[in-house]
Amino acid sequence: DRSSDTWRPLETKNDVAGSVSTTIRQGGIYAVRYGETGESAPGGLLGLLFGAVQTFFGLFGFTSTGEEPGLAPAAEPTPDPGLILPEPTTPPAAIDITAMRFDLSVLSDPPGALIDLDGEYTGRTTPATFEALSGGIHMVRVRMEGAGPVEREILLERDDEVVVEVPGGASPGLLRTWEQNHYGGVYVDSFPEGADIYVDGRKVNRKTPEIIYGLKEGLHTIKVKKETTAFSSDRERVWIERNAVVRVMFSSGTVELTRSITFESEEYAQKPFSINGRYLGDRFPKTVEVRGFGGSYITVYDGESYRMHKISTAAQSNDTVKVAFSDAPCNLSVTSVPSGATISIDGFLTKFSTPYVINNISEGKHLIGVSKPGYIPTEREVFLMDHSKDGTVKFILDPYAWGSLEVSSTPAAARIYLFGRDTGEVTPHTFHYLDIGSYSVKVVGKSGSKTFEDVIVAPYSTTGCYANFAAD
Structure with a gap:
């Protein structure tokens, strides 16, 4: 022991392999020798023990100076040929987080705010x-009419979310599961107004004009009836997109002539197309009904561009038309009041919201529509030309009074029906932006079904509807 310049006996233990171990409980610098007669520590394993003691107590801030005054010099440790020492390890490399990829959810209360990411408007x-x-590090900013922008800086090192409160009016909440919805709606209008509305052959307790919200995404048939009124077409097929509302208009007048034409395109085989700005889920090749003769057109969407082709008046019913589409050099700036309305081109819902410039549109006629939750959708035809500047179109949206409907059940996972149709949702689920009024709600579980009549959805509040199948 260096502190007292004396040798002290240590208690040792032997294991079955012949190794000798001991414990020194106080920090310091020590020389070790082995044997009752005080011989120096031998080579091999015991020599390694001496080296280990020196190394261990060096961790306490003491440094071995080699030969100690008054002490016998320690024997040089000799490696034991049978002992395998660990290889020196290399410190792990620093993780470059910027090379990793994560998801970021941006929510606001109320929803519908424009999102800027790292200084640029995302169109969402x-x-x-x-x-x-x-x-x-990313910078998120949300903007909404009537309120100043709100910014948040976030270190993205995992899948994360940003929640921002924005001063605003009525709100359904954060809508965390909004992008998981399976339904949308249709705004049904007519001239004259007051026509009864039918959805997929079933009369609903609504008259035109009316928002029918809660229809499962996909193809539906809308029909109207009004005494003493003959509509040019009393039924229309519509394609419902989730979280969006499409517009359909019925006008009185003579019945429009239609042609049944088969459209083919080798270049765009299996790509979706629309007729006169109305997308109905059709893909090439397909036989469809074309209403009217002059001014009819077909548009294909290839995932990047919107290309139209004017349908010849010479094409007759039962004809097959091989379509050749033009280039798409035009751009269109779409704005709305309020902003944040989802934009559609010829019936194809884009991923962008106003104000935004939609690129890669062909020359000619196009039907532009906008839809924003809580507002009546609107649309307008535009005519684009390549040699002109970017086209522009602006919409003014009118709000409607809406409420929410929360449907739950015991047990959960029961299917929910509105307007007599499967919504695609199961309990528990809350429907937002329903037009106020009375609803018939049907809940279908494994053991049966329950129908609730006259469920009242009130303005800017949530109405509950609960089905208990456990008691059946």
Whole structure:
């Protein structure tokens, strides 16, 4: 023991392999020798023990100076040929988080705010999820009419979310599961007004004009009837997109002539197309009904561009037309009041909201529509030309009074029906932006079904509807 310049006996233990171990309980610098007669520590394993003692107590801030005054010099440790020492380890490399990818959800209360990411408008509104963003610091800003912008800086090092409160009016909440919805709606109008509305052959307790919200995404048939009124077409097929509302208009007048034409395109085989700005889920090749003769057109969407082709008046019923589409050099700036309305081109819902410039549109006629939750959708035809500047179109949206309907059940996972149709949702689920009024709600579970008549959805509040199948 260096502190007392004396040798002290240590208690040792032997294991079955012949190794000798001991414990020194106080920090310091020590020399070790082995044997009752005080011989120096031998080579091999015991020599390694001496080296280990020196190394261990060096961790306490003491440094071995080699030969100690008054002490016998320690024997040089000799490695034991049978002992395998660990290889020196290399410190792990620093993780470059910017090379990793994460998802970022942006939510606001109320929803519908414009989202800027790292200083640029994304063309999207809250709630929205941005996938596969690079890790690191990002700046998120949300904007809404009547309120100043709100900014948040976030270190993205995992899948994360940003929640922002924006001063505003009535709100359904954050709508965390909004992008998981399976339903949308249709705004049914007529001239004259007051026509009874039928959805997929079933009369609903609504008259035109009316928002029918809660229809499962996909193809539906809308029909209207009014005494003493003959409509040019009393039924229309519509394609419902989730979280959006499409507009359909019925006008009185003579019945329009239609042609049944088969459209083919080798270049765009299996790509979706629309007729006269109305997308109905059709893909090439397909036989469809074309209403009217002059001014009819077909538009194909290839995932990047919107290309139209004017349908010849010479094409007759039962003809097959091989369509050749033009280039798409035009751009269109779409704005609305309020902003944040989802934009559609010829019936194809884009991923962008106003104000935004939609690129890659062909020359000619196009039907532009906008839809925003809580507002009546609107649309307008535009004619684009290549040699002109970017086209522009602006919409003014009118609000409607809406409420929410919360449907739950015991047990859960029961199917929910509105307007006599499956909504695509199961309990528990809350429907937002329903037009106020009376609803018939049907809940279908494994053991049966329950129908609730006259469920009243009140303005800007939530109405509950509960089905208990456990008691059956």
